[in-house]
Amino acid sequence: MNNGLSAKIEEWSHPPFDKETIARLEVLKQNPGQLEDAFYKDLEFGTGGMRGIMGIGTNRINTYTLGKSTQGLCDYLKSFFDNEPLKVVIAYDCRKNSKSLAIKVAEVFSANDIKVFIFSDLRTTPELSFAVKYLEAHCGIVLTASHNPPEYNGYKVYWKDGGQIVPPQDKEIIYKINHTQFSDIQFNANQGLIEWIDHEVDQAFFDKSVQLGKFDLSGRDKFKIVFTPLHGTSITAVPQVLAQAGYTDVHLVESQSSPNGNFPSVKSPNPEEPEALQMALDQAKAIMADMVVGTDPDSDRLGIAVRDQNNNFRLLNGNQTMVVMTYFLLEQWKKSDRLDGKQFVATTIVSTPMIQKMAQTYGVQYMETLTGFKWIGKLIKDFPSLEFIGGGEESFGYLVGDAIRDKDAVTSTLLACEVGTFAKNNNQSLYDILIECYRKFGAHKEKLISFTQKGKKGSGKIKAMMEGYRNNPPNEIAGVRVSQLEDFIKRKRIFLLDKRIEKINLPVADVLIFTLEDDSKIAIRPSGTEPKIKFYFSVNDTLEETEDWDAVELRLDQRIEKIIKGIGL
Numbered sequence: 001m002n003n004g005l006s007a008k009i010e011e012w013s014h015p016p017f018d019k020e021t022i023a024r025l026e027v028l029k030q031n032p033g034q035l036e037d038a039f040y041k042d043l044e045f046g047t048g049g050m051r052g053i054m055g056i057g058t059n060r061i062n063t064y065t066l067g068k069s070t071q072g073l074c075d076y077l078k079s080f081f082d083n084e085p086l087k088v089v090i091a092y093d094c095r096k097n098s099k100s101l102a103i104k105v106a107e108v109f110s111a112n113d114i115k116v117f118i119f120s121d122l123r124t125t126p127e128l129s130f131a132v133k134y135l136e137a138h139c140g141i142v143l144t145a146s147h148n149p150p151e152y153n154g155y156k157v158y159w160k161d162g163g164q165i166v167p168p169q170d171k172e173i174i175y176k177i178n179h180t181q182f183s184d185i186q187f188n189a190n191q192g193l194i195e196w197i198d199h200e201v202d203q204a205f206f207d208k209s210v211q212l213g214k215f216d217l218s219g220r221d222k223f224k225i226v227f228t229p230l231h232g233t234s235i236t237a238v239p240q241v242l243a244q245a246g247y248t249d250v251h252l253v254e255s256q257s258s259p260n261g262n263f264p265s266v267k268s269p270n271p272e273e274p275e276a277l278q279m280a281l282d283q284a285k286a287i288m289a290d291m292v293v294g295t296d297p298d299s300d301r302l303g304i305a306v307r308d309q310n311n312n313f314r315l316l317n318g319n320q321t322m323v324v325m326t327y328f329l330l331e332q333w334k335k336s337d338r339l340d341g342k343q344f345v346a347t348t349i350v351s352t353p354m355i356q357k358m359a360q361t362y363g364v365q366y367m368e369t370l371t372g373f374k375w376i377g378k379l380i381k382d383f384p385s386l387e388f389i390g391g392g393e394e395s396f397g398y399l400v401g402d403a404i405r406d407k408d409a410v411t412s413t414l415l416a417c418e419v420g421t422f423a424k425n426n427n428q429s430l431y432d433i434l435i436e437c438y439r440k441f442g443a444h445k446e447k448l449i450s451f452t453q454k455g456k457k458g459s460g461k462i463k464a465m466m467e468g469y470r471n472n473p474p475n476e477i478a479g480v481r482v483s484q485l486e487d488f489i490k491r492k493r494i495f496l497l498d499k500r501i502e503k504i505n506l507p508v509a510d511v512l513i514f515t516l517e518d519d520s521k522i523a524i525r526p527s528g529t530e531p532k533i534k535f536y537f538s539v540n541d542t543l544e545e546t547e548d549w550d551a552v553e554l555r556l557d558q559r560i561e562k563i564i565k566g567i568g569l
Contacts, residue, residue, distance in 0.1 A: 038058070052152065068185055089135055090102050090105060090109075091124075110191070122236065124236065129408075206237070209237075209411040213400055217425065219421050223291070225290065231269060233297060247417060253280050263297070284305070316431075324434050325419065364389065451532060452532050454531045462531075478565070478566030482514050486513040
């Protein structure tokens with residue numbers, strides 16, 4: 001163990017660390033491997049803030065790492081806003097320790113003379129985003145680790161516009177945090193500055209969600225929905241919003257409706273995983289429902305299942321859900337004669353190319369960002385003269401309008417039900433609308449493969465894999481030549497066939513994208529919130545007639561599998 005690591009561990013053996021922490025450290029010292037993993041680095045802000053395993057150590061989520069981040073944030077807020085009276089909003093999810101950690105964070109803010117609004121119980125991440133603007137706060141905090149395993153928690157910072165922190169604030173805040181010592185943390189709360197909030201903000205959020213996600217439709221009482229919050233926060237919002245919008249035939253998966261940070265009924269509380277929605281699917285089949293919806297623990301992602309042409313349930317991936325929602329929104333804007341070229345839709349560099357094709361067809365502007373919904377929120381802030389219609393990313397996140405500035409599974413669940421109701425009114429299903437999109441904009445199919453590599457060794461393996469693809473890029477994959485390489489660390493787009501080079505006008509990111517001569521794409525990136533390396537595959541074909549979809553889908557699936565083998569996965 002090197003001297004620097006030993007010094008970090010020794011620091012935690014004395015005050016200001018409390019007696020319980022010091023005692024737990026002595027126990028941890030009996031396991032050198034776990035001890036090193038807990039201290040070998042400091043938790044950093046990634047695409048979704050700071051997230052990690054709970055426990056003692058600089059590489060863990062605990063009172064002191066969150067306290068240090070909060071103290072640095074307090075110092076930054078005071079300097080940035082020139083000592084004006086400051087307000088923050090704090091929310092937390094269903095995870096172990098979320099409420100107690102949120103209270104500790106609130107106490108640090110109050111000890112720094114900052115007014116704190118904290119929710120009296122767990123609430124969704126989109127409601128926190130909304131509440132920052134509604135309460136005219138300077139920033140917001142949500143304690144959540146989204147869909148990570150039960151041992152994780154996290155800390156996401158939102159700016160006064162309701163969006164996650166982005167440049168330049170993110171780097172400036174991180175600089176402040178990195179120059180804050182644990183001994184600098186002010187834990188002596190000023191209880192007079194801490195105010196608990198609930199029903200007023202809830203109702204304002206519900207009203208806004210219904211305003212954004214409800215359209216001029218009938219038949220909501222005839223649309224049967226099975227909904228599961230997967231033990232998370234959406235039980236506080238989704239049923240209420242659906243009821244307010246007029247959906248009366250909503251059936252909860254009762255065994256998954258009580259908030260529980262252990263997520264006892266699923267291997268992973270992630271609607272991206274088919275297994276997570278299995279109980280909801282079984283219930284939907286039993287009662288002949290029209291749609292299944294499941295949301296992740298902090299309710300910013302949703303997964304849906306709908307009936308296909310054979311009346312069987314199909315789980316849609318994030319790209320498919322995003323395609324149908326965007327198409328429906330564009331159609332509604334067109335019907336109401338609201339499109340005048342001053343609107344935009346947005347998605348990310350690893351999501352389906354279909355959104356760009358839709359935007360071109362409807363004459364709206366298309367914008368593409370790095371992975372992470374904070375970048376879509378930044379677009380809304382950076383282009384105030386343009387109206388944001390909607391946008392999403394392949395990882396099951398979607399946002400409607402600009403009142404909320406992060407992915408929002410509450411409003412998106414309502415929107416999905418509206419699309420389903422519209423389809424049912426026209427003797428279709430939402431899946432029929434998806435195939436209609438494939439016919440109009442090209443049949444696309446995407447697939448994601450992730451490899452988990454935990455701990456210090458895992459981090460090294462991920463780094464080595466990225467360096468291998470970066471330094472020795474393939475000339476061909478699965479018998480098809482690579483025509484273009486995009487390296488977002490170098491911010492270069494290289495056209496391999498004629499050797500042209502273009503600058504990529506996006507921030508630096510550890511992402512590689514290979515485009516083949518047949519327009520297939522392979523994107524590779526380490527996750528910003530989990531110990532994973534992710535491979536994204538996208539292929540496309542033409543679809544002349546809707547009845548040809550099964551055959552075309554089979555060809556697309558076969559091409560994806562051929563590419564996967566071609567890069568050695």
